Amino acid sequence: MIGMELELAAQAPHEVVFLDGSLTTPLIYFNQALNKSRDTSHLRTTAHFLERTISALEAYLTILASTRSDRCWLAIPKYTTRREIGQEMGWPDMYDDRGLLSFLLEPGEYTSPRSLQQPSEPWHLNLAPLEPATKEAAGRIKEKVISSLNEIQVAYYRPYPWLPALRIEMSRAVAENKQRLAKLLHGVRHQCGAPAVMEPYPLYMADRMVKHLPKAIPTFRQVTSQHIAETYQGNIGEIFLGLHGYRTESGV
Template sequence: MTASNRPADHTPFADLPAALVEEVLEKTAEVADGLLASFQQVKADRQSLRNQLTNSGLVMGESSLGYPPLPTTCATDGSYAIERLLTTDLAAAAAVAVEGLTPPSEKRHWALPHHKTFVAAEPHLEDTATVLRAVMLGEELRLAANAPHDLVMMDGTLTLPIIYFNQALNTAPDAKQLRCAEEFLGHCSEYLEAYLVLLRSERSDKHYAALPKYSTRREIGRKLGWPPMYDDRGMLTILLDPGELTTPLQLEHPRDSKGDVTWHLNTGRLPVDAKKEATDLSGEIISALEAVCVFYYKPHSWLPALRVEVAGSVASNTQRLATVIQGLKHQTATPSMLEPYPLYLADRTAKALARAFPAFRQVTTQRVSEQYKGDIGEVFFAMHGYRSETGR
């Protein structure tokens, strides 16, 4: 393999000045020393911190919940990509739902993964990503709400949809030339309704769990007075033994100076035919969000602690909580994945969209070229990609 066609990740320093590389490498030594001291401190304090955790009554064993039948599972994820071309933007979003490992006594619900897609040529506008991301997440929620499985997992926190939806509600009415804005406004009530289904989780045979890989919230740390530098998930990965979980606690929410929750959905600018329903749903969503609970669970020694967010109706019911725990444990049966199996598959599928997007652009360019009557060079100039934006 020559230098010209060698993958970039095999030669990470190829286009960097040697002096810059040397300077950064020198500074990483300082970073490593700081991290080493932090790791050693946590190791030295582990026993005292674990004693504090267990004495607080915040830890329980999975066996105390019982062993309900293994649930069928699936997971959802999504991604979007925008190719900034000379004359237009190519925008695409996809939501996928992937079935997990099937218990021996059950049949598979789906022969293939389920998906929803949106693809459009959009004018150059800075708000495209904001609205497209909301469409992606809305379709992800619809897939989750309609899945026939006992346990449905989502990659991310349960508070993420209200943030993305509110951004799109503020943006889409002023960007009506965007097809993704039309898509979002046309299905907004359906997205909100699916979101409410997940937040309430009212059916006893349906369980929804959100598993964010990263969160700045520190429900356990604040309760026990841990230093701000101690992240809940990182600390509990060290402190929890395999098969242990923390007692579900109410999710932290942003609050104003009076202590009131500040979640908001700006439905006032929606079309008249959708405004009332969306406004009613937004009030129910905010109430349901306040009841969401979080716990950490460490299924096996080779896994980090999982942060799990569930509806209050699940957290307060021992049988339903046990079903979630059994589903998570059954789907984390191999050390080669640091998350439940269906989430791993959904994540890989979603990320593949961004990698495949240049190929989609080339196919589009070819089809335009075949039918264009003028100079074909004009087509290649117009369809030349200058910048790509992706997200999940």
């Protein structure tokens, strides 16, 4: 799923493209999926994932490098344990960067970009489950991805009085170019104009759509039950028992 999201973001025609979560999250998920792929090799979804690994990594590299001057990709995680500002300023460990900067930054102010706090161990991506031909190509992309992860820049920006400080993760190519950085900040400000929404509007809409998906499950279950019942040769009651939801569904 996250690979498809990266491919969609890499192909987006917009000047400023928002990603929910951290720029480091996809590598963690890719590594987890590859590690589990050997135990689930019998699943079609596993084969599909392994086939698309190259295209997903290429899209990820496009976003991390951000070499195109007409595109800016940025990630806005809601929560993080990283404390780039706190470590630099010598704040106590229990102080959260975003919480403090929400009160320290005046509306319209932002911190200068600085390097992302790196993990205690080097970034890693296990490519062993891939086929030899695919593994060689993926290995070249992996090295570029890890190199780009080591150059991610972070800034905090508070566009309006009613908003907390937003953590923005971006490519070094964007952070070190004043024109591209200005375009990025303008895009964030433009998408935060509604006081009732406490995050950029594209991320808000994405969250709303995802959180509404569970409401469609009963409808999908009903359609599936009817479709199977048309051709099932046994006791039709077994179909409805097998597809019955065990959780109590809300009547609201």
